[in-house]
Amino acid sequence: MAGINKVILVGNLGKDPEVRHLEGGASVANFTLATTESYKDKNGNRTDQTEWHNIVVWRGLADVAEKYLKKGMTIYLEGKIRSRSWEDKENIKRYTTEIVADTFTILSSKKDNNSSSGNDDQGTHIPKTGDDLPF
Secondary structure (H helix, E strand, C coil): CCCCCCCCEEEEECCCEEEEECCCCEEEEEEEEEEEEEECCCCCCCCEEEEEEEEEHHHHHHHHHHHHCCCCCEEEEEEEECCCCCCCCCCCCEEEEEEEEEEEEEEHHHHHHHHCCCCCCCEEEEEECCCCCCC
């Protein structure tokens, strides 16, 4: 039986995307996304719990992220969860878990988060690029 690896997140960018252009012309962008859940504790006080996610986007979607995404923006994204490992300079094995996004939609801009005025970017949908991932 085939498995399903699907992640859907709505959150705020913790930093501007960091974009690298690799040999062969491929681009990769990395950024963090914060998702916050609110609940009431046993005393009835509202408590927020924020989770930080490492996001990776490739090729054309990385170029779009570089052009349009900024710290503080709210986005909706879909992708897959990936874990990987590598050895650092001291030959210590390191591990990370990332969300490899294959589509995202801008829900608000940094400007919207800092003021009450609207923005033309609201609801901008960034389609899948059709690029294959390198793994």
